[in-house]
Structure formats: structure tokens, C-alpha cells
Amino acid sequence: MFKEERLQLIVDEVTRHNKVRSSELCQMLNVSEDTVRRDLKELADKGIVRKVHGGAVANSLIPPEYREQNIGHIGQKRIIAEKALSLVRDGQLIIIDGGTTNLELVRQFPEGLKATVFTNSIPIANELCTHSEIDLFFFGGKVLKSVRVTIGMDVLHFLSDLNADICFIGARSLHASLGITTTRREEAQIKRKLAEVSNQVAALVTSDKVGTIQPFRVVELEEVHTIVTELPPGAAEMRPFRDKGIEVL
Amino acid sequence: MFKEERLQLIVDEVTRHNKVRSSELCQMLNVSEDTVRRDLKELADKGIVRKVHGGAVANSLIPPEYREQNIGHIGQKRIIAEKALSLVRDGQLIIIDGGTTNLELVRQFPEGLKATVFTNSIPIANELCTHSEIDLFFFGGKVLKSVRVTIGMDVLHFLSDLNADICFIGARSLHASLGITTTRREEAQIKRKLAEVSNQVAALVTSDKVGTIQPFRVVELEEVHTIVTELPPGAAEMRPFRDKGIEVL
DNA sequence: AACAAAGATGCTGTTTTATGCAAGTTTATT
DNA sequence: AATAAACTTGCATAAAACAGCATCTTTGTT
Incomplete structure (x- = not known):
């Protein structure tokens, strides 16, 4: 799976539940905790999520390229x-x-x-x-x-x-x-x-x-x-x- | 195979699967990784796909000239x-x-x-x-x-x-x-x-x-x-x- | 037909990116 | 305070991307 897809999935997950544990993510995505952490950091830098200890929480607005139902969307x-x-x-x-x-x-x-x-x-x-x-x-x-x-x-x-x-x-x-x-x-x-x-x-x-x-x-x-x-x-x-x-x- | 054919095949592949790995493409098309990368770059420049590390993913809209199989003699x-x-x-x-x-x-x-x-x-x-x-x-x-x-x-x-x-x-x-x-x-x-x-x-x-x-x-x-x-x-x-x-x- | 110019393709070596691992540090929880 | 989980940093590795160059085609012009 491409990194971009992973990021998309994480955003989906966060928007759905308003929060996400990194431990869950790394099981769901089959990658190491490290990678999930780096992904979350990247998304946090872009202002899409807010990083907290143990995972991340939703940040008010999602830019259009990350919204669900986008063509490249991964369900x-x-x-x-x-x-x-x-x-x-x-x-x-x-x-x-x-x-x-x-x-x-x-x-x-x-x-x-x-x-x-x-x-x-x-x-x-x-x-x-x-x-x-x-x-x-x-x-x-x-x-x-x-x-x-x-x-x-x-x-x-x-x-x-x-x-x-x-x-x-x-x-x-x-x-x-x-x-x-x-x-x-x-x-x-x-x-x-x-x-x-x-x-x-x-x-x-x-x-x-x-x-x-x-x-x-x-x-x-x-x-x-x-x-x-x-x-x-x-x-x-x-x-x-x-x-x-x-x-x- | 012509370059245009190759590009068409790549677009088809992307529209079908929403993504494509360049490694797969170069196997499928019998060309070098370089060529695939250049093709993807070209398609990305035209806005048809989005390039990611390792391949490309679909971009929201595909221009009509690249849509799938326009079969002959339709009229x-x-x-x-x-x-x-x-x-x-x-x-x-x-x-x-x-x-x-x-x-x-x-x-x-x-x-x-x-x-x-x-x-x-x-x-x-x-x-x-x-x-x-x-x-x-x-x-x-x-x-x-x-x-x-x-x-x-x-x-x-x-x-x-x-x-x-x-x-x-x-x-x-x-x-x-x-x-x-x-x-x-x-x-x-x-x-x-x-x-x-x-x-x-x-x-x-x-x-x-x-x-x-x-x-x-x-x-x-x-x-x-x-x-x-x-x-x-x-x-x-x-x-x-x-x-x-x-x-x- | 001859030739120049442009384009496409692949190869080499180098740089960048993605990812996991290890060792040490911080943070939450009981 | 003890402890486990989560984080940080640095490093290692493999894959991918890039840049430059050589070769071969195609195309256009005379």
C-alpha cells in the first residue's frame, strides 16, 4: 500500500470517529508503530489532525483532497x-x-x-x-x-x-x-x-x-x-x- | 508499442484500480522503470494522475480523450x-x-x-x-x-x-x-x-x-x-x- | 536521398525517501 | 514511585527517484 493511501485511510478513520489510537492503526494498516507515528506527524504538520499521546484527534476542517468519496478514496x-x-x-x-x-x-x-x-x-x-x-x-x-x-x-x-x-x-x-x-x-x-x-x-x-x-x-x-x-x-x-x-x- | 498506447494503458490501469505501482507497469509494458517514471510524470503534469512514491494514484477527473475504449463504428x-x-x-x-x-x-x-x-x-x-x-x-x-x-x-x-x-x-x-x-x-x-x-x-x-x-x-x-x-x-x-x-x- | 534536429529509451552512478530497529527518554496510570 | 506504553533520536537498508549521457528512431527540411 502506498503511503498516500495510508494517510488517506488515517484521515478517514479520524473523521469517522473523531479520534484514533496509533496502536489500532498500525494493526489495521500492517505497518510499524514508527511509521504510524510519522504519518500522524505529517498529517499534524499539515494541520489535518492533532496529535495526542497514543494517537490523534480530529481537527476542524478537512481539505478537499482528503475528503471521503474522492476518486482515489480507499474504503x-x-x-x-x-x-x-x-x-x-x-x-x-x-x-x-x-x-x-x-x-x-x-x-x-x-x-x-x-x-x-x-x-x-x-x-x-x-x-x-x-x-x-x-x-x-x-x-x-x-x-x-x-x-x-x-x-x-x-x-x-x-x-x-x-x-x-x-x-x-x-x-x-x-x-x-x-x-x-x-x-x-x-x-x-x-x-x-x-x-x-x-x-x-x-x-x-x-x-x-x-x-x-x-x-x-x-x-x-x-x-x-x-x-x-x-x-x-x-x-x-x-x-x-x-x-x-x-x-x- | 507506441508511447501513446502506453499512456492509454496506464490511464486504463489507474482508472480500474485507482492506483498503480510503477514496478508492475514496467513489467506489464516491457519498458524500463525510467520510462514508466517519465510517463507517469507526463500524465501527472497533465493532471490525469497523481504521482506518489512507488507509482501513481487516480486523480479525480479523467479527460475524455483518455477515457476507456472508444470502440469503432459506433454510429x-x-x-x-x-x-x-x-x-x-x-x-x-x-x-x-x-x-x-x-x-x-x-x-x-x-x-x-x-x-x-x-x-x-x-x-x-x-x-x-x-x-x-x-x-x-x-x-x-x-x-x-x-x-x-x-x-x-x-x-x-x-x-x-x-x-x-x-x-x-x-x-x-x-x-x-x-x-x-x-x-x-x-x-x-x-x-x-x-x-x-x-x-x-x-x-x-x-x-x-x-x-x-x-x-x-x-x-x-x-x-x-x-x-x-x-x-x-x-x-x-x-x-x-x-x-x-x-x-x- | 541526405542530413540535421528533436524525441524516446535505457544505462550508470548518485541522491532521496520510506520504513523498520534499537537504545534511551518521556508520559500516563495505578 | 513503579511500570508499561508511547515517544524520540539516530542509524541501517532497500527501494525509488533523479540527473546526465549514449544510442537509436522519428520527423522535417533541403
């Missing part, structure tokens, strides 16, 4: 995607489910990544068409237009003889005792199957989805190996998941 | 699409093959068109997701990234029990005696099958493709029922086709 999803990148490596067979967070992940894929990817998401397939070294396969079937993924028997059939290294599953809701749930029965069915044929199951979720529940069960928590959120890995919200032996990034 | 394709619209009606089962002309066709589909559409083209599926009354199905299979369509056994399997009212076939070349031909064997195979399971076969082609030949045969002219070009229906170029009893719009 939570990008943080998640960057963390999740460490899970993929050359030569893997990867299944990628739909969802905007997963889309962000494939956008971060390095240009030369060599892998075989299966997906049922139209936008994700579209994005991956620009990666010359990726072997891409699409699960055919009926298109669920609202989320732009395919569902139905054909997908299940396609999956029957597949064995993937890792599956990035899209999760609308993640709960410490109920696992992953979603809003449509057919979707749940497909997702369950995706997880079933994969050696590792990773769920990329923004923290606002943690603790929520939807009507249809996708997979139990026991079947999920890795959870990636934008929070620092040690965050209290993720405690229950860590306790169950799930890797939390 | 002609629109004329073709409008004529071809008369071929579709509510309630039909329609197969739509890939290609930019066909994409233009679905863009012209009226909002409330009620139909069942099968396609193997990612952009077309994506476009049709916005049409609420269309039942959309996607042929799964291996993705041919350069044209964003699926190919392979799975597509053929998917097609086996289908019977469509009309098929809009994408044609790279159309010849009065050799029919439709294309550049890849797998593509030809799929297209032939698409035509086979359809009661009516329509080819939407710009006139510059008429009379050209590619290595692989898709279908004979006898199997094509309708040809749509941007030319007036009575144009001399289309005479040989009309003479064979093909409807020319």
Missing part, C-alpha cells in the same frame, strides 16, 4: 481486499463468489497472477478478463439479476467434479453462532456447495455485517477457515470468532 | 441495432452471441421487453441485468478473455436441450459464398451450435466485414435467415445475399 473494502490478497498465490484453483467486496479483491489481483478461477459473478468475470495469466471459468445458469450471479441446477452440476484450493465466499451476514446466512434460498444453496468443494473457505466482510442474521443458512462457522474484515485483527468484535479457532485477518 | 452499429430491433418481440426465447454490435442491440432493448434470453457474452449479460422483465440465462464454460464469451464443452452441453425462436449471431466475416467465418475454432463450434438450435438466425454486421473471410467456418449462408447492416436494404453490396433469398435489412 473499507479495499483494506479488506488488500489483506485478503495474502491468501492467494500462483497456481491455485480459486472459486470467487459474488459481492462487491470480492469484486474489490479481484481488482487488486496483481497483473501477472497465474491461477485458475471459477466464478458465478458477472462483474467478477468481467474484471478478470483483463488478467492475461488467469484461466477463467464461469458457472452457467439462471442469472439472478439483482446481484448479477448465476444460480440453479446448472451451477450445481458444474461444481460437482471440482476441487478448489480456496473459496472466497460472499457473506451478507456473519454471526458467531449461526455462521454465514443470506437472503435467498437459491443463493444459499449455491454458496454452500461452493464452500463444500473447497479446501479453504474465506469470508470477506465489512464489520457492519458481523453479528447480523438473514433467513437462510449458508454454512456453519466450523466450515469457515478465514475471516477478513477491515478491523485490526485483535479487535474485540472478532473475539468470538478467534476463540473458535478461525483465522481472523 | 453504424447503432443504426444496425435499431433495424434489428424489429426482429424481437415479447415472449420470445432469444439467443444472443457476443460482439460489440450485438451489445449495441441489447442496449437498445426497450425497458419493458418480456423475453427469455440466453447468452455466452459477459458484457451482454451484464447489460441485460438492468432489464427487469427479461429472464436471463448464461452459458457457463471456459472464458475466452479477449472477446469475453464462454466456450467449450459445457456450453455445448447447456445448449443441447434448447430450442430458440431467434439467434443473433456475432460475425467477424460474412461472405456471399462461404457464409459466416471466424478466427477461432472453438468459437466457430459454439456459434454453429447456437445457430443450429434456433428457428431463425440473424447476423448483425457492419458493411466492412462483408466479403471478408476468416479461417474457420461457422455456418453456411443457407442457414442464415436475416442479415442486418448499416447500408440501405437495396444496396448493391448486398445483392448476392438478397439473391439467395436472405432477408436483408
Whole structure:
């Protein structure tokens, strides 16, 4: 991650909560305390934040180039995607489910990544068409237009003889005792199957989805190996998941 | 590769990912770090990107001359699409093959068109997701990234029990005696099958493709029922086709 | 065609930047 | 006051940026 991006993220964090601990930042950004301190100093010099012992607090006005929703803006999803990148490596067979967070992940894929990817998401397939070294396969079937993924028997059939290294599953809701749930029965069915044929199951979720529940069960928590959120890995919200032996990034 | 092409590619990359590392670029473009740096400097001077240590990030607005892929013949394709619209009606089962002309066709589909559409083209599926009354199905299979369509056994399997009212076939070349031909064997195979399971076969082609030949045969002219070009229906170029009893719009 | 001028590209060596680490100092908290 | 966490300073290193130069293309002019 570029230093500029880091600065942007710090500003976002400060504007959202009016304050920030440097210890949290350095976990969230995967850099040393030193670097965070230097970043905060730089932002303080520019008058964007005010440095205090242990972190920084918001300063009245944010200059336009640092405001959220700027084009180059880095949201939570990008943080998640960057963390999740460490899970993929050359030569893997990867299944990628739909969802905007997963889309962000494939956008971060390095240009030369060599892998075989299966997906049922139209936008994700579209994005991956620009990666010359990726072997891409699409699960055919009926298109669920609202989320732009395919569902139905054909997908299940396609999956029957597949064995993937890792599956990035899209999760609308993640709960410490109920696992992953979603809003449509057919979707749940497909997702369950995706997880079933994969050696590792990773769920990329923004923290606002943690603790929520939807009507249809996708997979139990026991079947999920890795959870990636934008929070620092040690965050209290993720405690229950860590306790169950799930890797939390 | 021309310098301008390189600059365009860099801009594309930045607009897609919001950032780019110069190391990636020089690998991707096969030029030295120096050249990449000079390119980035140039783009930065024009205000198109913002240079940061190690690469560049997106800058709020991209001038129109650098926007993505301005595909050729856009005007002609629109004329073709409008004529071809008369071929579709509510309630039909329609197969739509890939290609930019066909994409233009679905863009012209009226909002409330009620139909069942099968396609193997990612952009077309994506476009049709916005049409609420269309039942959309996607042929799964291996993705041919350069044209964003699926190919392979799975597509053929998917097609086996289908019977469509009309098929809009994408044609790279159309010849009065050799029919439709294309550049890849797998593509030809799929297209032939698409035509086979359809009661009516329509080819939407710009006139510059008429009379050209590619290595692989898709279908004979006898199997094509309708040809749509941007030319007036009575144009001399289309005479040989009309003479064979093909409807020319 | 010949030739000059301008431009693009890559190479070499040097300078700057980003970042982490270590050792010592300051600050908060109990 | 004791102690742990947070800060400061200085240093080390690797990557990136820069400047100057040599080579090769392209372009325009006679």
C-alpha cells in the first residue's frame, strides 16, 4: 500500500470517529508503530489532525483532497481486499463468489497472477478478463439479476467434479453462532456447495455485517477457515470468532 | 508499442484500480522503470494522475480523450441495432452471441421487453441485468478473455436441450459464398451450435466485414435467415445475399 | 536521398525517501 | 514511585527517484 493511501485511510478513520489510537492503526494498516507515528506527524504538520499521546484527534476542517468519496478514496473494502490478497498465490484453483467486496479483491489481483478461477459473478468475470495469466471459468445458469450471479441446477452440476484450493465466499451476514446466512434460498444453496468443494473457505466482510442474521443458512462457522474484515485483527468484535479457532485477518 | 498506447494503458490501469505501482507497469509494458517514471510524470503534469512514491494514484477527473475504449463504428452499429430491433418481440426465447454490435442491440432493448434470453457474452449479460422483465440465462464454460464469451464443452452441453425462436449471431466475416467465418475454432463450434438450435438466425454486421473471410467456418449462408447492416436494404453490396433469398435489412 | 534536429529509451552512478530497529527518554496510570 | 506504553533520536537498508549521457528512431527540411 502506498503511503498516500495510508494517510488517506488515517484521515478517514479520524473523521469517522473523531479520534484514533496509533496502536489500532498500525494493526489495521500492517505497518510499524514508527511509521504510524510519522504519518500522524505529517498529517499534524499539515494541520489535518492533532496529535495526542497514543494517537490523534480530529481537527476542524478537512481539505478537499482528503475528503471521503474522492476518486482515489480507499474504503473499507479495499483494506479488506488488500489483506485478503495474502491468501492467494500462483497456481491455485480459486472459486470467487459474488459481492462487491470480492469484486474489490479481484481488482487488486496483481497483473501477472497465474491461477485458475471459477466464478458465478458477472462483474467478477468481467474484471478478470483483463488478467492475461488467469484461466477463467464461469458457472452457467439462471442469472439472478439483482446481484448479477448465476444460480440453479446448472451451477450445481458444474461444481460437482471440482476441487478448489480456496473459496472466497460472499457473506451478507456473519454471526458467531449461526455462521454465514443470506437472503435467498437459491443463493444459499449455491454458496454452500461452493464452500463444500473447497479446501479453504474465506469470508470477506465489512464489520457492519458481523453479528447480523438473514433467513437462510449458508454454512456453519466450523466450515469457515478465514475471516477478513477491515478491523485490526485483535479487535474485540472478532473475539468470538478467534476463540473458535478461525483465522481472523 | 507506441508511447501513446502506453499512456492509454496506464490511464486504463489507474482508472480500474485507482492506483498503480510503477514496478508492475514496467513489467506489464516491457519498458524500463525510467520510462514508466517519465510517463507517469507526463500524465501527472497533465493532471490525469497523481504521482506518489512507488507509482501513481487516480486523480479525480479523467479527460475524455483518455477515457476507456472508444470502440469503432459506433454510429453504424447503432443504426444496425435499431433495424434489428424489429426482429424481437415479447415472449420470445432469444439467443444472443457476443460482439460489440450485438451489445449495441441489447442496449437498445426497450425497458419493458418480456423475453427469455440466453447468452455466452459477459458484457451482454451484464447489460441485460438492468432489464427487469427479461429472464436471463448464461452459458457457463471456459472464458475466452479477449472477446469475453464462454466456450467449450459445457456450453455445448447447456445448449443441447434448447430450442430458440431467434439467434443473433456475432460475425467477424460474412461472405456471399462461404457464409459466416471466424478466427477461432472453438468459437466457430459454439456459434454453429447456437445457430443450429434456433428457428431463425440473424447476423448483425457492419458493411466492412462483408466479403471478408476468416479461417474457420461457422455456418453456411443457407442457414442464415436475416442479415442486418448499416447500408440501405437495396444496396448493391448486398445483392448476392438478397439473391439467395436472405432477408436483408 | 541526405542530413540535421528533436524525441524516446535505457544505462550508470548518485541522491532521496520510506520504513523498520534499537537504545534511551518521556508520559500516563495505578 | 513503579511500570508499561508511547515517544524520540539516530542509524541501517532497500527501494525509488533523479540527473546526465549514449544510442537509436522519428520527423522535417533541403
